[in-house]
Amino acid sequence: MAARGPVGMLAAMPPTPPPTPDPGEPRIRDRGDACPGALRLHSADDGRLARLRLPGGRLTSRQVEMLADAAETLGDGRLSITSRGNAELRGLADDCGAELAALLDEAGLLPSPTHERVRNIVASPASGLDGLGAADVQLWACELDAHLRSAPWAAALSGRFLFVLDDGRGDVAGLGGDVTLVAVRGGEAELHVGGRAVRLASSDAPGAALAVAGGFLAAARKAGTGAWRVRELPEGYAVDVAESGVTARPVAAPELPQGPPLSPGVLGPAALSVLAPLGRLTAAQLRALLPAEEVRLTPWRGVVVAGAGADRLPALDAAGLITRPDSPWAGVTACTGRPGCAKSLADVRADAGRLGAGDVDHPVEHTAAPVLPVHFSGCERRCGHPHGAWTDVLATAGGDYLVDGVPTPRTALPGAVTAARTTR
Numbered sequence: 001m002a003a004r005g006p007v008g009m010l011a012a013m014p015p016t017p018p019p020t021p022d023p024g025e026p027r028i029r030d031r032g033d034a035c036p037g038a039l040r041l042h043s044a045d046d047g048r049l050a051r052l053r054l055p056g057g058r059l060t061s062r063q064v065e066m067l068a069d070a071a072e073t074l075g076d077g078r079l080s081i082t083s084r085g086n087a088e089l090r091g092l093a094d095d096c097g098a099e100l101a102a103l104l105d106e107a108g109l110l111p112s113p114t115h116e117r118v119r120n121i122v123a124s125p126a127s128g129l130d131g132l133g134a135a136d137v138q139l140w141a142c143e144l145d146a147h148l149r150s151a152p153w154a155a156a157l158s159g160r161f162l163f164v165l166d167d168g169r170g171d172v173a174g175l176g177g178d179v180t181l182v183a184v185r186g187g188e189a190e191l192h193v194g195g196r197a198v199r200l201a202s203s204d205a206p207g208a209a210l211a212v213a214g215g216f217l218a219a220a221r222k223a224g225t226g227a228w229r230v231r232e233l234p235e236g237y238a239v240d241v242a243e244s245g246v247t248a249r250p251v252a253a254p255e256l257p258q259g260p261p262l263s264p265g266v267l268g269p270a271a272l273s274v275l276a277p278l279g280r281l282t283a284a285q286l287r288a289l290l291p292a293e294e295v296r297l298t299p300w301r302g303v304v305v306a307g308a309g310a311d312r313l314p315a316l317d318a319a320g321l322i323t324r325p326d327s328p329w330a331g332v333t334a335c336t337g338r339p340g341c342a343k344s345l346a347d348v349r350a351d352a353g354r355l356g357a358g359d360v361d362h363p364v365e366h367t368a369a370p371v372l373p374v375h376f377s378g379c380e381r382r383c384g385h386p387h388g389a390w391t392d393v394l395a396t397a398g399g400d401y402l403v404d405g406v407p408t409p410r411t412a413l414p415g416a417v418t419a420a421r422t423t424r
Helices: 061-073 097-106 137-150 152-156 202-223 283-288 310-318 348-357 410-422
Strands: 042-044 047-052 078-081 087-092 121-123 163-166 179-184 188-193 196-201 271-275 280-282 294-297 302-306 332-334 374-377 391-395 401-403 406-408
Touching: 047 097, 061 078, 061 087, 061 097, 061 283, 061 294, 078 283, 121 137, 137 152, 137 163, 137 179, 137 202, 152 202, 179 202, 188 202, 196 202, 271 310, 280 283, 332 348, 348 374, 348 391, 348 410, 374 410, 391 410, 401 410, 406 410
Parallel strands: 121 163, 163 179, 332 374, 374 391
Antiparallel strands: 042 047, 047 087, 078 087, 078 280, 179 188, 188 196, 271 302, 294 302, 391 401, 401 406
């Protein structure tokens, strides 16, 4: 993992791996997106799935307790963390929708039934906790969420449209946001959309992000292609920031900051960072995060626990959470795979688990060299893969895998994956 330096002076990241096949999304769409939500449950092979949007990944202690209870009583006993820092409940019964909605509403996790799928806001998870960053963008996340929910037209955004709020350290700026805000020293912000950027006052940033989202909807209507994301707009239909009503000055050479994700361990004087093995937390692990002033789910399938000190790390480690950056589980993720997904060609979570647990015949070697994240995919859609540089492990119909495109027998995965993660 690249070393963290002062804000704006971050070490270079490893090169991006070879391009993966396009997932096949059409450029012209004649339907709305089918993203699951808290009210629109998705049918999977392991039962219904509910996806809960959590702006900034934030949860109160009461909400953590409620989700642990819901996972046990309505689902498969686990909470999945998505690559946007949202939460998923799986293994839900067909008839549990009304009961789940009532629980979420009571816990304050369903503040707007009409807008619940468009509250896609990723923010630097440690912002305001560790003394780094140019501003506390978690405050932006709260304000932007309020703007979203109060704008009736915003409900027309796709459930895939993404706002990214980076506090200047560069940890989330590269996550592919449709609208990206970056905090800048001196009380300013940069707003990035479609490869262009403008500079504006920090206090205006959340409102400007919403206005630009409205500009996207206007451009999408003109184009008539049914675009869900900014990158899907055809040539000649770019989002016009000025026409969106945003007062700002253009940035001549826009560049997003680049920095590493959070590592497991201590964050500042009173916060901790841990990772969930393969992105899933049992109900017991959720409860082990408490007490906390606040819990924040991260895009790296981890958790920031605010109001906790280093003395809590042993208990969190004993609960099965990843508390050290040199853990063999760190950076290992996988899609749902079999048996939960009908499209998957393998039980990729079990195979990824061999790597995380440390295969006795192919032990994971810890070196001082940067180690890339690795993602196991059951099919070519590569659901939930990391952004930036990562090692691609893809299941094939014959039962073996491709590791960064190289055919690899299933039995040789641990050694091949470990080598691929450290030799770029």
